[in-house]
Amino acid sequence: MPSIVIVDDESIFRKGLRKMIGELDPDWEVAGEARDGCEALQLIEELRPDALLTDIRMPRMDGIQLQQIIRERFPATLCVVVSGFDDFAYVQQSMRQGAKDYMMKPIEREELAKVLKLLKEKLRSQQAAAVPKSHREAHQIRQHVSEHLVTGLLRGSVSEDDLDLLRRIGVDFRLPYFVCMVVKLDKSSVGSERYNKADPSLFQLYIQQLVQEVIGRRANGFCFVLSDTEVVALLNVADRERAMQGVLEIGETIRRQITSLSSMTVTIGVGRPAEGVRAVANSFNEAEIALLHRLIAGGDKVLVYGETKQGEQVFGETGTMMMERLEQAISEGTREQVARAAEAYVSELCAKAGTPEAVHQQLCKLLIRYYEWAGKLGVTKRWLGTKDMKAVLFHICSISSREELMEACGKLLADLSACMGSGAAQQADDPIERSLRYIEQNYNKSLTLKEVADYVYLNAAYFSTLFKQRTGKSFVERLTELRIVEAKRKMAHSDHKIAVIAEHTGFANIRHFNRVFKNETGMSPKEYRDRMHGRQERTGEDRLQ
Template sequence: MPKILIVDDEKIFRKGLRAMITSLDPEWEVVGDASDGYEALDRAEVLHPDVILTDIRMPRMDGIALQRVVKERFPQTECVVVSGYEDFTYALQSMRYGAKDYLMKPVERSELGRILGKLKEETAKRGKAAAPKFDQEENELIRRHVSESVIAGLMRGMVQQHHVDLLRKIGVDFDQPYYCCFLIKLDKGSIGSERYFKADPSLFQLYIRQFVQEIVNKRMMKGYSLVLSDSEVAAIVNLSSKDSRGLIELAESIRRQITSLSNLTVTIGVGRVAEGVDSISNSYRDAEISLLYRLIVGGDKVLQYDTIRRDHDLCLEVDPESWGAMERAVLEGRVEEAASRAEAEIARLCRQAKSPELVYQKICKLLIHFYESAEKLNLTKAWLGERDIRSLIFDICSITSSEEFIMECRTLLTALSRCIADSRLETMHDPVELALQYLESNFHKQITLNEVAGQVHLNPAYFSSLFKQRTGTTFVERLTAIRMEEAKRRLMDSDDKIAAIAEETGFPNLRHFYRVFKREARLSPKDYRSEFRKEPEHPSGGQA
């Protein structure tokens, strides 16, 4: 017996449809009804209807948004939309999103009977093919979970190139050399706290995720979006060039269209374009940092890393010399000096600022700046423990006593300085960190694994295993990456001959350099210089 769920915000209309369906075809089981999209999703989770018959115009979540989430969460459930004449354009929009059919209000018995008959036939056919279809759906679900897990790992710097090869095998093909990460956060204020907390927050993110994916697909771009948490959706876009103008336009389009179609607003952090799989986590971190500036500039915006850092550079608003001295003391691990300078500078800020809002803004920027530094040093957890940077900033900005404010900021910056100092002490005794430092200083020489293992007083086989375990790359891969980074820098910033660059970055011969460079950068050294050169080459700067 096929099952149907009725969704409409008018109780009398739900009762009328229930009675009409029962009298038209007793084989249909009306398993329940709901007054809006959120209630319908809760019912569908339990009742598993074959068909959802839904109105277009409803409070909280309308029929179009409901249909988007149903398509994502319950792909075997068909939707039929009901609309008044004035909503006919919305009904057509629903058809584009996969609605099986539509009914005009007032609903005519003959038309409802026709649709029920057609749907009952299709439901029966699906039932006969249920076993193989279940396998197909199960495979699709596994595929999606694997894809999301790998891509989340890429964003957090936890997976490598061979995982991208796995993605390719399951249909997510990132074959371009550049990547950019987006982080999309729902502005809860655009929903209202009552509406937000009555609903399952994950539903908002599913809606946004699917919307983002549809826009990326429509633009024929390679990309993937996924729900990261109850408040954030992430997306990664694979690009053929470093040009970021199209990305900003894409982000603005996502922001505008979500607002126009759903009355929700979002803020989007956009990272810098990164080259290569190993740099994806840098773009994701940029997007995270960009999104933090929402605390300062407000929501419903696209915040691009380079632009937001330029427009809100800390040095533009404070004394560069005194704040620079404080920053150096913190980041160089001089704990006592960091404590005294932090206390003095925050006290001076509180005395001189024209309003409390200016104090909070500057401190937000300062803490975001140090958070970014801690991220790069992999010390965020050591510094903040289980605290989240956003909740930390909100806590700081809720303090109204200047003495308490100064001491809290002093404590935070002193703690970071101590973490940095402790980390450097550990590094002095850590064989892998010592080996990495040795590689950075000696990559231009013909060094071997045995040589570096000897430098850190370890057996070569044990050192090789420990290095791979700790860094996620082999000794040779890391050495090649360091040499490639320096070679790229010199190709862009100097007129040195390619042969000289190859020799001075540690490659044994020019032929080997060309082969490795083309494999890693997907361009020859000459083409790389031509494409990414910061300024035109001088005629005198010959190349080999």
């Protein structure tokens, strides 16, 4: 029977804990109680308990000092700390002294049951392992290998064989879709003095442990510390359509729990569901881009890629026209033309926006959008060099001079234009030719003008105008033409039902297809099919004669 000693300066709290432990797990023996660290040391010397449940703040000798002594004199005793102060500094110190877990007052029954179970498992592993060192080393190796391979997934450099290795070491991604979450500490919630005094890795470790605990209860996934500032969770889900609701609930749970337990806040970026191992990097990149919107939306939020508010232009039609000129210059102009267009845009923005914050927010939205374009074209590194977009946005937001802001944005977008031009030259295409091929390849899907404009890195309004100028038809007219031509071919040369043909040629429903088909051809789909089949029958008869 495992034994435990309770240490707290409040007798009613000690009695309550004793009762809860007896009710939750009769296997545990509460060997004794102590009011402070001094009394606890005497009890431990006499009773040699397996575990210790101690408050942090107590008279004479507090929980931190008690743990330091126990760590040296009784290293086999497992310690769990309890605090009524949601101050992360105390938790940090306890973790450094080897505490196995911690709980916040008031203690909930479910949480205590979980801690007791964890302690029993650790005690069993200590007693049963003939070579505990090799067991620990094997666990560490598995963890490091898992982190290395999952990091490779995020970067797009892991194969199906690597997934098999992950399965063998206990990380099983069998479901078809992946969703990536990036959890970032809001440093402002900690305070610069407190953050600088602490070891930053401890903050990330704390966040990682909490995130993994939440995921372990509610999803199939893996969580690890990616850098000094980011914790990444990769969730493996079965259904693309229904997955996001569950993922967002997990994100909100993580955000709330971190705030309630530690007085810190985090911002979480979430990518869209990606199908297959090779698409994991896409969801990770989207989660990172969603996080960039923290500069606009603020911290302590769950930000989903594609759902972050783009907002309206902060100035009306004039601003829209200037945006189109800027888009055109970036796509087709020289560096000088791009710089002038960017400077004019920033100047107009500063004149009409009203507040410095509105100016910075609008420019952040603009630059994040171009950052996505650069990523799709594969020129991000060429554009930004060793800097990342976060640093660029922070720099832009630190500028308070209109002239300096015009100069900085002009140079940044001129550099982007040069990089995008070289990327397009490598593809030996112009945007309209590429858009036509894209439409021909995807006309049978739910295709939008914005999707095609994004594909060729143009503003939707500018793309629409340029498309009409170059082809003589609007985007919708060209798309409809392709769909009708293919539908006519299928009706003439196949026996598929008209509803199936409508679906396979990109129409939302049969009624829409019937209406569009009649407008384009002057007859209904059935009339057209009957006429074509009649012609084929007459042609066959002529051949027989």
